[in-house]
Amino acid sequence: AQKITQTQPGMFVQEKEAVTLDCTYDTSDQSYGLFWYKQPSSGEMIFLIYQGSYDEQNATEGRYSLNFQKARKSANLVISASQLGDSAMYFCAMREGPGSGNTPLVFGKGTRLSVIA
Amino acid sequence: ETGVTQTPRHLVMGMTNKKSLKCEQHLGHNAMYWYKQSAKKPLELMFVYNFKEQTENNSVPSRFSPECPNSSHLFLHLHTLQPEDSALYLCASSQVPGALNTGELFFGEGSRLTVL
Numbered sequence: 001a002q003k004i005t006q007t008q009p010g011m012f013v014q015e016k017e018a019v020t021l022d023c024t025y026d027t028s029d030q031s032y033g034l035f036w037y038k039q040p041s042s043g044e045m046i047f048l049i050y051q052g053s054y055d056e057q058n059a060t061e062g063r064y065s066l067n068f069q070k071a072r073k074s075a076n077l078v079i080s081a082s083q084l085g086d087s088a089m090y091f092c093a094m095r096e097g098p099g100s101g102n103t104p105l106v107f108g109k110g111t112r113l114s115v116i117a
Numbered sequence: 118e119t120g121v122t123q124t125p126r127h128l129v130m131g132m133t134n135k136k137s138l139k140c141e142q143h144l145g146h147n148a149m150y151w152y153k154q155s156a157k158k159p160l161e162l163m164f165v166y167n168f169k170e171q172t173e174n175n176s177v178p179s180r181f182s183p184e185c186p187n188s189s190h191l192f193l194h195l196h197t198l199q200p201e202d203s204a205l206y207l208c209a210s211s212q213v214p215g216a217l218n219t220g221e222l223f224f225g226e227g228s229r230l231t232v233l
Contacts, residue, residue, distance in 0.1 A: 004159070043205060043223035052219070066186055091160070095214065103214075104150075104173060105222055107160040 003027065004092050004108035011113050013082045020067070021077040021111045023092030032096045034075040035105065036066065039089040046094075048090075051075055078114075087115045120144040123208050123225035128200065132233050138228045140208030144197055150214050150222065151183060154205040166191065185196040186219040198232045205229050 007023045013019035025034065036048040051059045051066045059066040067076040079086055089110045097103040121142045142149065151163040165173035170175040180202075182194040191208055205227045207233050214220025 034213075035219075035221060037222075037224075043207075043227040044231070045207060045209070045222070047221045047223065050221055073215075090158045095220065104162045104165060106162075109157070109159050 003029045003096075003106045004094055006092055006108040006111050008111045009109075011111055013079075013115055015082055015084060015115055015117050017082055018080045019082055019113065021079070021090050021092075023075045023077065023095050023108060023112065025073050025075060025092070027073075027094065027096050028056075029096045032094055034066070034068070035093040035095070036064070036075075037059065037091045037093060037107075039091065039110070040097060045091070049077070052093070073089075082115045084115050084117060087113060089113075120223050121210055121225035123228050125228060126226065127229050127231075129233065130195070132200070134197060134198075135194070135196040137195065138206055138208075138230075140191040140193075140225055142189055142191075142208075142210035143221070144223060145209055146212055146223070147188050147211035148211050148220075149185060150209040150211075151191065151193050152207040152209065154169045154207055154227070156204075160207070163193075180204075190195060195230070198230075200232050203230055203232045205220070 003026050017036045023083045032053045038046045049061045049064045051068045063080045091110045092108045093105045124139045149166045153161045161177045163177045164183040169185050184192040206227045207227045209222040211220045211222050213216045
């Protein structure tokens with residue numbers, strides 16, 4: 001079964017507008033971490049933001065915020081004031097299990113975001 | 118210069134060739150990873166090394182052979198590959214997740230492999 005689901009293959013947003021990229025996850029663990037990465041055309045995966053399952057507040061990093069709804073098992077990425085440079089693939093990922101040990105990160109299929117001038 | 122460097126960036130090889138991909142991290146991390154990224158598929162974890170010891174081999178065919186001589190270097194040796202092995206191979210590093218860190222991955226720019 002797919003553990004990370006990103007239902008939007010592609011999204012368009014007007015420059016300076018906000019956009020929400022959807023991510024739902026599937027786990028029976030109580031302890032897990034959720035990550036978002038950006039992949040520009042250059043290929044490098046850039047870490048954006050992290051949310052722990054026990055974090056009570058939504059994570060924020062600059063123009064990025066994570067809308068974490070634990071009961072719905074969703075971890076949507078919100079990008080405010082979109083810029084042309086935000087055009088890229090965006091991946092949601094999850095690591096299950098407690099903080100110790102190195103459980104691998106599992107990625108979704110990604111959403112391609114295109115910012116329009 | 119990025120914290121994780123991969124060479125070569127592009128590689129074209131025949132099915133009978135032997136080549137290697139190299140990854141070097143300058144971040145002082147203690148875990149390194151190989152991921153495969155094919156078109157329209159999620160990133161697939163191939164191998165994980167913690168403190169130079171391989172802890173994960175995600176059912177990868179033996180024509181892919183990893184090597185981790187120290188915590189800063191990771192290789193992926195390739196031999197008798199198939200055309201379906203053409204993909205972007207991404208190397209990543211992290212601290213092993215623990216109470217004081219989330220273990221987020223830092224990626225290189227990838228090596229784009231084409232098998233003819």
